[in-house]
Structure formats: structure tokens, C-alpha cells
Amino acid sequence: MLLFVVVFLGQAEPNTQKYVGSMACKTCHSDIWFKFYKNPHFKSVASGKETPENTGCEGCHGPAGNHVAAHGGKTTIISFFALTPKQTINACLRCHSDSLARANIHSSPHTLNGVACTQCHSIHKAAEPRTLLAKKQPELCYTCHGNVRADFSMPFKHRVNEGFMSCADCHNPHGTFQPTWRMAGRPALVKQSLANEEACLKCHSDKRGPFAFEHPPVRVEGCEMCHVPHGSTNSRLLQRPVVFTMCLECHNGAGTFGRTGTGVPSLSQSHNMADPRYQNCTNCHVRIHGSNSDPLFLR
């Protein structure tokens, strides 16, 4: 009952303004109108079948009757600069809610932090014509995530700054479902591949398996268990500069960790860690992500 009362109170009043059509807007906003045919939103105009509230300028900015009568003014029409983040999202979702990629926007960390559509997209002055981004990636993302710029400036990194990849290859800024790795709670905004796998496997398909012998943390905890995806001092993007300390931090035989709950097995006596050749674990354990013929990942 309470819910329905709140719903009722939350309803906006019906808009009684008149729609005047995009041609009226052209009179004053000619600079926008004359290049609007290049904008993906022009489809609604070209269609010629849309209702007034779903086409042209008024499709986003609302009925312009009062705006025309008042000879302009920010208060007589919907100005996205004046909207709250939630109002902005709702305005865009009127048409853009039918996409899977944006279906989780209400629970996206960006939404929780007040980042609305127009903070990344510029409808009329886009730097990227396909997605109408205000700046090209990754510069756009670096605007708020300056610390990530530092990650991608490390000597070994995914080639984002070089233009080979973009942030959106691995992340969906509009929100995602829960990850299928770790405890499914974190990290946020990491995009899953179509088969609901970790984003890394889209390109690193040789690590997908299934293998007869899986290295369990790969499947249970995900790639970030050992790797830093943005950038690292290690050539394999490991969390440590050398591989052996990272392996030893799990393979210490203690506690109730691991596949059988008896601790992750420690190294056998043949592994003399004082000998440099045993300090490069993956020299011998070449199939560390999983093997089809060796339980120790040697082939």
C-alpha cells in the first residue's frame, strides 16, 4: 500500500505545453540543425512516423511552445544542464532503455555517484561520431579516473593509450551484471563476454579451456588473482615484479586453502629456491592456466 502511495505521489504532472516541431527550433539554433542529419538521433526525424514527443529536438528537450512564445530562455524548455543526474538518465532512457548494454544503468556505480549520460556524451558537440562521446577514449575516462592513467603509463600495459584497445573493450560504463568470478560482488563495471565469461577471455581465448587440469584459482578467483590488467612492472602484467614470490604466497601449504581445503601445496624439495632457475616458475610450468596432459602444467 505504502509503495503505491509513493508511486502515486511520485508521478509528474502531465505536460500541457504544445509541440511546435523542429523547424521552429531551426530559426534560432541553425548551427545545430544544419549538421543534425549527421547525428544518430536524426533517425527519428527521417522516419517521419514518430509522434512529436519522440522525434527531433522536442524528443529530448520536451515541448517548445512556451520556449518559442518567450523567445528563448533556459527555464522555458528542458535544458540538460539544469537536470539532476537521475532526470537526465530518465530522459535518455525514454528511448535508450531497449538496449541490453544499458539495462543495468540504475544500479551502475556511475549512477550511484551521480554520473549521468551527459557527463560522457555530448549530443551536439561529439568528438566521436558513432557513440557521441564528448572526448575520445581513454581521455574521456581519464577525466575522472586519473589514477588509471598512471596504471596505463607503466612500462608493461594493455595498449590503451596507443589506441589498440579502449576502456570499453573491458568495461561497460552503463552497468553490468554481477561478475562470474571471485565472490560475484566485485569488481564493478567489468564487461562480461557474450558467454558470460571474464572479459579477458574474449581476446585471450587460449586460456578459456576447459582443461583436463584447471589451475583452480584461474577459474575460481579470476585472472586478477595474479594479474594487474591495466599496467605492471612485470612483462606478464603480474602483481609482483617476479613470478616466484607470487606463486609462493599461495603455495605455502598452510591453512585450509586450496582445492581440497588442506592448504595450497608447497613446493617439493627438488625446488631449491636458492638456485635462480627455480625462480622462474613458468619456465617449466608452461601451461600454468590449465593443461590437458599434465597435472603440474608442464606441457
Added chain:
Amino acid sequence: MIRAFLIVSGICLLSICCVGQQPVAPTPEAVGSPRGENWSDYNFVNSFETGYRFLSVSGNEGKYRSDENFGSGVRLLSSFFSMDSKDGHGRFLDQMIVSTSGLGGDPYSSVSVRVEKNRLYNYNLLWRENDYVNPGLVTDGGAGLHLLNTSYTLQDHDLTLFPQSAVRVLFGYTRDAQSGPGISSVQLFNTSGPFDSTGDVFPLFTNVKRTQNEYRLGAEIHWLGFTLNALHGWQDFKDDSPLQFSGFNPGDNGQNASTLNSFSRSIPYHGTSPYWRVGLFRDSRWIDVNARFTYTAGVRAFLSNESAVGTNRFGALANQQIFTFGSARRPVTTGNLNVALLPASKLTFTSRTSLYNIRTDGDSTFLQFDNATKSADLLYFQFLRIRTVETDLDVQYRPWTWLDLYGTYGYSNRRIAASPQVAFAGSTPGAPYLQTNQLHSGAFGFRVRPLKSLTIATEGEVGRSDRPFTPRSPRDYTTLSGRIQYKWKSLQLTALSNSQYNTDSISLSSYSSHARTYSGSGSWSPRSWFSIDATYSKLHLDTLGGIAFFAGPQFLTNQLSSYVSNVHSATLATRLGFKRLDLYLGYSRVQDVGDGRSSAISTIVGPRLPAFQTAQTFPLTFQSPSARLSVRLTEKLRWNAGYQYYGYDEVFWHGENYLAHTGYTSILWSF
């Protein structure tokens, strides 16, 4: 204003004396008329930038190629072409956009294409190629190898028919291919085999050949406010990288007399992962429902045939053959249900629930022949099953326009079942070992806007897990973050602080990590001809984990593995435009000062073995200043020149250091 400009210009000029990772080319400036050229019912915009890159490297060139890999030569640095129907009713298409980058020899090249006909079809292509130098394997405790080129290409095709109608048909194709020389190694360690138990490792070259093809077919139906999306995909993966060697290979262990005279390993394996994905969602004024179900039937057939001929450490002839075949299956089922209730403009409830279920099984046969003993070994398949259920609830409330509050509670339950399973028919598999991990987490945050231009946001999260899977997995973690953003006209200033603590007690079975990030950035574009961006970040990480290992015959327990990193990163970029001339100056510097020690060895914490001591921290500096000049010769023609310097400097080990001078000159034109 003039004074401020002079100060900023001074800073920018200083910056030229000092690495920015973003390549200086291609030139981002535009050429030609912004409105393009009209022809028939279409409007065209196009530009091409072609020029010559140069490179000069001193120091470790292999490391430079591993890091950046820009070389010398003629390039089509970039191109852009767009064709737009002016009335949205073109005969065959309404929009075509083609853009390229780095074609003709750059290590990072791409082509993207969009072709669209309103209401009829929408086609997108993205093709990318990365020619990278394999960093190789570190086989001697020092420098790696950097001389192997591997090429990786990806292409994604997506075609949507009737993109604006209630029923849409989706087609897709993705292909990844990796090829070129790579390096691998062979370990002939086996206690029962002809090669002795101390073994040796033999570095070998391989010719990498991996391809993946994915085909997608689906449909999307919009009806009564609901959207139903169903997609069927087939992922097909093939690895056919042969490993062959003929000759004399003494191995990597100078103390071991084992040798290899011939070796061949053929491990072709082929995997297919057909999957189904069905999504149903509805967005309305007060409720959003988003449900998804996926099922992936992963199957991988494998075969390995390996033969090795050589001598063991006593000089006796050794001959070993291993033959494996079988298949592995891994069906994966996932389900998601996200519901957002929007009862009022000030209030949002969001509930998210997910289920993930994966299991592996299959069969495998393993035969290892020792020509001397004619022995054969059994292989045990490993069974792994993971079932995770996660649910969380978010509440967002906005009591006033200047305040947002939100809180989250999450619960995850993960059960892992594992057991070895004998592959042969008739044998009894071992009982699975079961373990369950539960995670409770809660987060609270608020966002305040005391001024229209000022936003302050903070968030804290606490998580408690009762049975982490590995010592390094999160157990008792706390995160705190805060952000202040000031935005006024073209000025934006942001400060960020973030800390993540996983604070278990320090013992052999536990692990501790502290990560803190402080970041500040500023962006200012007071005029169309001037902009400046600057960022500074400090990333601190210290970890401590319990380790145990053999040093010679002695088993050392209760040892500590420590790693400390303190990365300072700064970037500065400014753009100036004077009539026909555009100038860009940039500088970026990344410096990890480590734990402050002056030499690689410091026995304050951890094992006293040098290798452990030097691995505790990794101080280095990586910097890159850059400058670019672009001159508009005519409305449709620009001349560009740029320079970028890369300097890599490790503090404790100098064999990898290098200095690289790169640059280019190009013509950007439109016709």
C-alpha cells in the same frame, strides 16, 4: 589573464625539457571544412594523414620494442571518411563512417567501419592488429629476451537487420588470430621417466598458431514494453602451435648434464563453446526488470604427442614419448535478475541476484613410454565445480537536491567441489571435497553538492569472508574512497583518495595488503585556442604474505614475502593555437620509488636470499616528453611534425634501460 597565460606557457615550455605514453602521432587536428562537401544527396568528409616515422634507440632496443615498438618508415597514420545522407532516405545507405589508424607498418593499427541504412540495416566492423615483441622468458635471473615478433589480429563484425523495428535480427562474427614466432621451454622432469628427477629446462622456439572464430545469430523482440533478446553463438578455438627441435641443446641448467638432441611436441587442440543467451527486460516509469539466462556448453578435444631424445645426466641415452588424448567438458549456467524500483524521483531501490554454476568433467588417457622399462602411467582427471549465488540490495535516497545517500548490502555464497576422478571406465571416482565460502559486505556513501560547481562524494565498504580460496583472496577487507570535484565553466578540478585494506593477521596462512591511491587532476580550456590538462597520482601498495620453501635441503617455514611499491605519476598536456599554427606539449613521468632503499639488498624483512630481497621492491622511472606542431597551409592541407622521447630506467638492474627518440613528419589533407 595575460599574466596567467604567461605563467602557464612558461610551465608548458619547461615541460618540453622533461614521457607521455600517448603516442604523439597521428595528429588530432582537423582539416577541411567542418561541414564537409555536398554531392548529390550526400555530404562527404574525408581526411588522410600520411608521413614518415623515425626512431633512434640507445640501450636495450628489445625492451623498447617490447614496451612501445614504434619503428621507422612511411605510414598512413590516420584517415577518416564519412558519408551522410542529408535527408535520411539514401538509396543504399544513410551513413558510412570509415576511420583507420596506423596502417602500413605501425605496431598498432585499426580500421573501423559503420554502414547504416535507416530502418533496414546497421553494420559495424572493427579490425585491429597488434605486432608486439614477446618479452620472452627470463631464464638466467636477469634480462629476458625481446626479439620475437608475434602478430595478433582481431576483427568484430555485427549486422543488425531492421534496427528500428519491433523485431530485429542480429548477426555477428568475431575472429582472433595469433601468429608468429614465440618462445617456450620444455621441462623433462619425471621421476619415473628416462630423464632424471633433477631434470633440466630447455628453451625452444615455437611457431604460434592460434585462431578463434565466433559466430552469432539472434533476434530481439520489443512488445508491450518488454524486450526479449535471444542469441545463439558458437565459439570455435584452435591451437596448432608445433614445438620442434633438432640438434644439440645443453639445457638451461649448467649443473645438470642432461642434453636434448631432438624434440617434437604437437598439441593440437580444438574447442567449441556453443552458448545461448536469453534476456528479458522492461523499463517503465517506476520499475525496471532485467533478467538474463545463459548456458554455455564448453567442449575441448585435445591430443598431445611428444617425443624427446637425448641423454640423462649420467650420459646414458634417454628416449621418452608421451601421448595424450581426450576431451574436457565444462557446461556453464548463469542466471541474473536485476530489479530497480523507482517509487519516487527521490528514491530508488535496486536488487540484484545472480547464480553461477560451472562444472568440469571429461575423459583423458595418458600413456608415457619409457623405452627401457616399457612403463606407462595413468592420468587422473580433475573435477571442479563452482556454484555461486549472490544477492545485493541498493537503496538510493535524495532528500534534498544537494544531498544523495546510498547504502548497499551484499551476500555471496560460493560452494566449490573438487575431486580427482579416474578416467577409466569402471573405476570409482573419489568423493568430492566440498567447501563453502560466504561473504557479507556492506557499503555506505553520500554525495553532497554544497555549491552548484562543487561535488563531494565519499564511500566506504566492509566485507567479511569466512573461507577464502587462497591466502591472497580477500578475507576481511575495508575500502574507503572520497572524491572532490569542482567544475566551473571550462575549469575542472578533481581530487581523489582511495584505500583498500585486506588486513588479516600476519602468519604463514594469512596475507595482508594495503593499497592507497591519491590522485588530483585539473583541466582548463579558457579559450578555443588554449587548453591545459594536468594529473598527479600516488599509488601505494604494501603486501605481506607468509611463505615456505626449500633453500637447498633446508625447508624454511614462517618466512615473509614482502612487496612495497610507491608509484608517483604525473602528466601535463597543453594545446595552443595561433591562427594557422597548433602546438601541443606534453610530459608524463612514472616513478616507482619502491620502499626507499638505496640498494637491491635490504635485510629488514623477509628471507635473506638475494632473490627474495630484490623482489621486494622494483624502483624505476619511465618518462616521455612530447611535442607536436601542426601548421595549416591551406584550408585542406596541414603539415605536422612531432617528437617523443621514451626513457626507461630501472634502479637496481640496468640491462633493460633504454632511451628512444621517436618522431614523425606528415601531411594531413582533405579532398
